[in-house]
Amino acid sequence: MKILTLFLVISVASVAVSDPNLVLIHYDSYGGYGEAVLDAAFNIWPSATILPVLDDWPLFNNALTTGPYDIIVLENWNVNTDDCDWATLNTIYTTSDTRIFLSDWKLSSGGTGVQTLMNTMGASSAAPISGGVIPHYAWEPAHDICMGIADWNWMDPGLGILNNRLTVSDAFPVTGWSASPTAGEAAICVANDGRSVISGFTPAYAVESQAIWENILIFMWDGGSALQQGTWGSIKASF
Numbered sequence: 001m002k003i004l005t006l007f008l009v010i011s012v013a014s015v016a017v018s019d020p021n022l023v024l025i026h027y028d029s030y031g032g033y034g035e036a037v038l039d040a041a042f043n044i045w046p047s048a049t050i051l052p053v054l055d056d057w058p059l060f061n062n063a064l065t066t067g068p069y070d071i072i073v074l075e076n077w078n079v080n081t082d083d084c085d086w087a088t089l090n091t092i093y094t095t096s097d098t099r100i101f102l103s104d105w106k107l108s109s110g111g112t113g114v115q116t117l118m119n120t121m122g123a124s125s126a127a128p129i130s131g132g133v134i135p136h137y138a139w140e141p142a143h144d145i146c147m148g149i150a151d152w153n154w155m156d157p158g159l160g161i162l163n164n165r166l167t168v169s170d171a172f173p174v175t176g177w178s179a180s181p182t183a184g185e186a187a188i189c190v191a192n193d194g195r196s197v198i199s200g201f202t203p204a205y206a207v208e209s210q211a212i213w214e215n216i217l218i219f220m221w222d223g224g225s226a227l228q229q230g231t232w233g234s235i236k237a238s239f
Contacts, residue, residue, distance in 0.1 A: 123171050
């Protein structure tokens with residue numbers, strides 16, 4: 001029994017994934033919302049070096065030159081993002097193994113490179129959410145990003161509606177704004193590198209914000225298959 005137990009311990013240790021070395025997070029904070037991404041990252045990766053940047057594009061752009069990063073997070077739902085170095089981020093995405101999370105209120109209207117990165121990652125267009133808070137649904141409930149999340153509702157932090165409906169090209173929708181997979185209604189999507197994420201849904205002010213962020217970050221670093229359900233094959237042609 002002791003030999004078997006030791007073998008199991010060794011086996012588990014041999015497949016364990018270590019924390020990322022370096023993580024860069026640009027986040028917004030307003031009205032008590034926005035800290036969940038930091039809480040999640042520090043909770044799941046206690047040994048990682050995590051560099052948080054709050055609403056400071058010169059600092060963030062300079063930090064991009066000090067990588068390489070394992071993960072870069074951009075959860076932009078408050079401040080103007082025109083001064084972000086989108087060209088460098090696009091180069092990082094296309095030429096390195098860095099995983100990027102992209103959520104930006106200007107996905108549907110940005111003219112300084114955010115849409116180029118969105119397109120590169122596998123979403124072809126975005127349309128802003130209007131008309132108040134609407135329901136959000138798990139399209140792939142067994143996906144790592146969705147596991148254990150019981151409440152996908154979200155709240156308006158008082159700055160207007162800053163989410164987007166996504167149309168995808170070669171990204172994989174995991175959640176959406178309609179009860180079942182529908183063209184032009186995607187929300188959280190796995191990008192075409194299989195690990196990065198494009199999101200028209202803002203986790204910062206979700207009801208289960210930290211839990212959703214933990215799922216996203218764990219998936220990006222050491223999650224299972226980028227697509228676990230059979231739904232995608234039947235709906236791909238409609239996007």
